[in-house]
Amino acid sequence: MSGKKHKDIRRLTTTKFTPKALAAYTAIQQKIIKINESWLMRHLNQINPTAIPHPKHELGNFPDHSPHNNNKLNGLQNPPKYTHKELGGHLFDFLFASQDASTSSLLWAVAILDSYPRILEKVRTEVARFWSPECDEPLTGDMLREMKYLEAVALEVLRFRPPAPMVPHLTSEEFRLTDDYVIPKGTIVFPSVTDSCLQGFPEAEKFDPDRFMEERQEERFYKKNFLVFGTGPHACLGQRYAINLLMLFIAIFTASIDFKRHKTHGCDDTCYIPASAPMDHCKVFLSKRRM
Numbered sequence: 001m002s003g004k005k006h007k008d009i010r011r012l013t014t015t016k017f018t019p020k021a022l023a024a025y026t027a028i029q030q031k032i033i034k035i036n037e038s039w040l041m042r043h044l045n046q047i048n049p050t051a052i053p054h055p056k057h058e059l060g061n062f063p064d065h066s067p068h069n070n071n072k073l074n075g076l077q078n079p080p081k082y083t084h085k086e087l088g089g090h091l092f093d094f095l096f097a098s099q100d101a102s103t104s105s106l107l108w109a110v111a112i113l114d115s116y117p118r119i120l121e122k123v124r125t126e127v128a129r130f131w132s133p134e135c136d137e138p139l140t141g142d143m144l145r146e147m148k149y150l151e152a153v154a155l156e157v158l159r160f161r162p163p164a165p166m167v168p169h170l171t172s173e174e175f176r177l178t179d180d181y182v183i184p185k186g187t188i189v190f191p192s193v194t195d196s197c198l199q200g201f202p203e204a205e206k207f208d209p210d211r212f213m214e215e216r217q218e219e220r221f222y223k224k225n226f227l228v229f230g231t232g233p234h235a236c237l238g239q240r241y242a243i244n245l246l247m248l249f250i251a252i253f254t255a256s257i258d259f260k261r262h263k264t265h266g267c268d269d270t271c272y273i274p275a276s277a278p279m280d281h282c283k284v285f286l287s288k289r290r291m
Helices: 003-017 019-043 084-115 117-128 141-146 148-160 193-197 239-256
Strands: 257-261 270-272 276-278 284-288
Touching: 003 019, 019 141, 019 239, 084 117, 084 148, 084 239, 084 257, 084 276, 117 148, 117 239, 141 148, 141 239, 148 239, 239 257
Parallel strands: none
Antiparallel strands: 257 284, 270 276
């Protein structure tokens, strides 16, 4: 989608991601995280997430009870007819664009912090200055904005292990890629988000949250390489929402739970389900954290 229609839709959608809206989402997200945390502590001694089944395989044999598009109700045409397979395809788009990508970043956050205990301790120290699990008050958007190191860790998780390895684009005009090759207009291009996030940044293969702190501000100097949320007119509208969710999860999870990863050979290799994830799906042993 492009042109005026695209601009109009984005203009309407941006109202869902204002600071006031994000503050409301923070309260809701926190309740969901706390519910899941309680369930985990009651039932599990390890996290073993699995890929979401592709709806086209799961829903293909369901009977079709969609409404027929040949009657009128109160003078209005009935809604268009959709099969279960079509509805499943739309649902998969929503899950991949939000839940699956977010789950990817949560898994990598746990896996990476287990490997960097000094960074984990700095996160816990910062969170403790603003909030603790025993506190009656929830974490707020204002608190999150004050947690600069926590935000740096979240951004570095996304840079270090981007949830979506590539994002397709359609060229609206010819584009000279090199001296020898011009990409024709109307070509679908798959730029690598993973490779771009490992270019430009100093010591890009190193997990280093300090690169996003005020003293270095590498997200500004290497903005064209940090393509986790895309760029330009089609950049992800929910990027601040996604970052807030990751920060909220890290804050609550690390403050409330002690975790130790069950490491095996190749567990840090990347698999795609379809978003990126640790090869072992991040199996960890959990226990309630003693303050």
